[in-house]
Amino acid sequence: MSDTLVRMHLEYVHPWPNHAGLFVARKEGFYAEEGLDVDLVSDGDDRGDAAAKLARGEYDLASVRLGQVVESRGTDTPLISIGTFNQRQLGAVMTTPDTGIRRFADLEGRRVAIPPVGRLVQELREAVLADGADPDRVIIEHPEWEVDIRAVEQGL
Numbered sequence: 001m002s003d004t005l006v007r008m009h010l011e012y013v014h015p016w017p018n019h020a021g022l023f024v025a026r027k028e029g030f031y032a033e034e035g036l037d038v039d040l041v042s043d044g045d046d047r048g049d050a051a052a053k054l055a056r057g058e059y060d061l062a063s064v065r066l067g068q069v070v071e072s073r074g075t076d077t078p079l080i081s082i083g084t085f086n087q088r089q090l091g092a093v094m095t096t097p098d099t100g101i102r103r104f105a106d107l108e109g110r111r112v113a114i115p116p117v118g119r120l121v122q123e124l125r126e127a128v129l130a131d132g133a134d135p136d137r138v139i140i141e142h143p144e145w146e147v148d149i150r151a152v153e154q155g156l
Helices: 015-025 050-055 066-072 116-129 149-155
Strands: 004-009 037-042 111-113 139-141
Touching: 004 050, 015 037, 050 066
Parallel strands: 004 037, 111 139
Antiparallel strands: none
């Protein structure tokens, strides 16, 4: 008897901490033990985001943001959430060692690339303030692409 193929679209570029358990489970054979052949894919941004591809039936499962699940309620293909990857936000402020940035207060006068999400901007401002610095002196930029290690590589 062959394993059942399950295709799962991952929202982010690999590797991503949220997805580590999926890859470990595949490597350790946990899916195979249950008769599953799990294909973990992150491709086809030209065809839309993970939620859109899931709604069109291109994948069996997809890693999507909670907001996309909520927004789908008003469509012909409402999504359901069957689980979560992490209990807490895995966001981080990343930089290179040569910047001298070691703590949130060091962000005064520096440029920070962050998605244009009010909650994330507020969390950053609160962290800077809690570290004794002025959040109004942090230059927050909102790139048009998803912020990740590429922002650090490009100097943002």
